[in-house]
Amino acid sequence: MKLLGSPASAYARKVRIVLEEKHIAYDYVVDRPTRPESKVKDFNPLGQIPVLVCDDGSAVYDSSVIVEYVDGLSAASRLIPEAFADRIAVKRWEALGDGIVDATVALLLDGRREEDKRQGAEFQARQNGKITRGLAAMERDLGANEFCHGGAFTLADIACGVALGYLDQAHAKMDWRKGHPTLARLSERLTVRGSFAKTIGDPL
Ligand SMILES: N[C@@H](CCC(=O)N[C@@H](CS)C(=O)NCC(=O)O)C(=O)O
Structure with a gap:
């Protein structure tokens, strides 16, 4: 494939x-x-x-x-749990990570337009609000846990780590680590994981 x-x-x-x-x-x-x-x-x-x-x-x-x-x-290395409640929780983490990426992409594309064609402060505030509230929810839900959900590495960690990596790449001025020490530590752990290291994105 x-x-x-x-x-x-x-x-x-x-x-x-x-x-x-x-x-x-x-x-x-x-x-x-x-x-x-x-x-x-x-x-x-x-x-x-x-x-x-x-x-x-x-x-x-x-x-x-x-x-x-x-x-x-394959049944090997299950990343989405089968149990209904766990599955929904992991998919919700994924939605949060993807949503942060969606808002970051929207800001990036808007910033590439000529100044008089940009959507303006209200639009930017709306997208930044999604990112800051999303980060706050992730920081809170991760808490003292090593993994985002259920005590094991899942798609939740992948979606969260990808969103954090994308913020570094596309919205560096946000400095998301400030105020999110728990997410910062998670990101440090994920960055050195083989699958993350191998797929690091190109600078935009
Ligand atoms: N919800 C989609 C979003 C995919 C998406 O937005 N891809 C972008 C690239 S990062 C794209 O193909 N943009 C071209 C377009 O929308 O015309 C997914 O998760 O796969």
Whole structure:
């Protein structure tokens, strides 16, 4: 199977980390959907990465569906617990991590527009609010625990670590470590984990 993604995409990084953790071999194809030569639309009508193209030619998207699919391919290193309540808790962490990435991407893209075409202070405050409230919730829910949920490494840690890594990359001026010492320690632990080290994104 092959994964269409790009080194700047946090959603693609989340999927790559899951594939690494599950020890599942895949071909990584760098495809930037905004480029005219992109093949992404042939596999995902939404024209977004990441897309997983299976050996039978079928495609799986978006990132949260891909990670669930990949986790279900083998029982080894389960990243999404089977028990209903645990599963929902882990998926909620994922939603929080992805939501922080969504808001960061929105700020990044807006900041790239010419100044008179930008959305303005209200828009920026709304996106920054998602990030700061998201970080506060993560800091609180992680508490004194080593892992985000259930005493073991799961997709919750992956989604949280990817969001923190993306903030470093795309919103460094926010200095998210200030006021979030617990998340800062989690990030330090995750950064040296093989799957995280191997998939570190390109500078934007
Ligand atoms: N919810 C989607 C978001 C994917 C997404 O926004 N991908 C961006 C790259 S980081 C993209 O393909 N943007 C191109 C576009 O939206 O046209 C997921 O989790 O897979």
